[in-house]
């Protein structure tokens with residue numbers, strides 16, 4: 001072999017071993033999707049076939065949960081020893097033109113090692129109806145202050161750190177189009193948001209500025225193969241928000257929804273799978289590592305995602321870079337882990353990077369497990385047309401336009417939640 005060939009072979013092997021290839025090809029051609037068998041959610045690793053919800057819960061669900069933990073997102077630390085205190089920073093009973101009561105609550109975390117950290121929650125509760133209301137819990141990308149133009153919304157604590165790293169669009173209201181507060185509030189839903197960087201600033205170099213250093217066994221320089229990544233820690237943060245909301249008088253703790261867009265859609269799925277307090281779990285354009293089937297290798301793939309975002313998953317996930325065929329599961333089984341609670345997947349037509357078809361098929365195949373509960377999954381393998389929401393016990397829609405969260409998406413989610421929480425109304 002010529003020297004140059006040897007060299008490129010060596011480079012190729014390094015890329016495969018490292019499991020992260022920034023230059024891995026990206027396929028957008030349906031005819032190039034590899035032939036693969038969809039892993040059967042109802043067949044255990046030892047070959048046992050699951051036929052009842054009881055068997056699913058006892059054997060297959062824990063088995064799959066373990067696989068997703070050990071091979072993709074990392075194992076959620078159970079005894080973090082982290083204490084949380086809540087400091088009410090402000091209450092405005094007349095927010096959103098009188099539509100809502102706004103609360104801002106500082107979460108003060110203290111680790112067993114004495115280290116502390118803070119995160120800021122913004123909560124809007126509708127003033128009508130009186131009494132307890134459902135709540136939509138959703139992280140924002142650039143700070144609470146970007147979700148609305150309301151002047152009294154405090155800047156999220158991560159703003160300075162992230163701006164110093166070159167992150168932009170942190171000004172008041174800059175992401176307001178993604179937050180249909182008025183719509184949700186007027187339909188009787190509370191909305192709670194926090195900046196995800198407050199929990200884990202989204203860069204491998206910034207791990208030491210989030211919750212991580214408070215965790216037992218934290219090692220600044222390395223991670224165990226199955227150690228949770230930022231998606232796992234953000235999901236943990238969602239559960240801490242749920243802890244707070246359970247104590248909030250006006251919140252109906254049996255009607256909590258977790259909603260996330262893109263990387264935060266991956267996160268909402270992983271949070272919703274693990275934390276059964278979330279009764280509706282919504283993935284907006286979550287794509288690779290979220291709702292989309294990995295084995296289709298369409299749009300973003302494991303090589304690309306683990307190269308660009310090595311901190312999102314556990315290191316073991318790198319083994320599937322350019323090797324999705326070897327995955328012992330696929331993402332429809334993640335969605336299925338939400339059953340018998342409700343899962344909703346949404347796609348955008350122009351968001352081919354997230355593989356809308358793969359997102360749909362994943363939601364479709366999850367239906368198998370819903371059937372064990374006598375519930376109804378998506379009716380057809382055919383992806384519905386644009387703006388034809390499918391609201392069974394599993395929900396799906398695809399809308400026109402780009403990778404984003406729009407008022408149309410919110411409208412569909414609220415319609416679906418109404419069906420779940422207020423049947424017959």
Ligand code: GTR
Nearest residue numbers: 261262263264287288300305
């Ligand atoms: C992209 C990433 C996607 C998606 C997106 C987002 O760069 O490749 O997986 O998560 O970011 O979060 O907006």
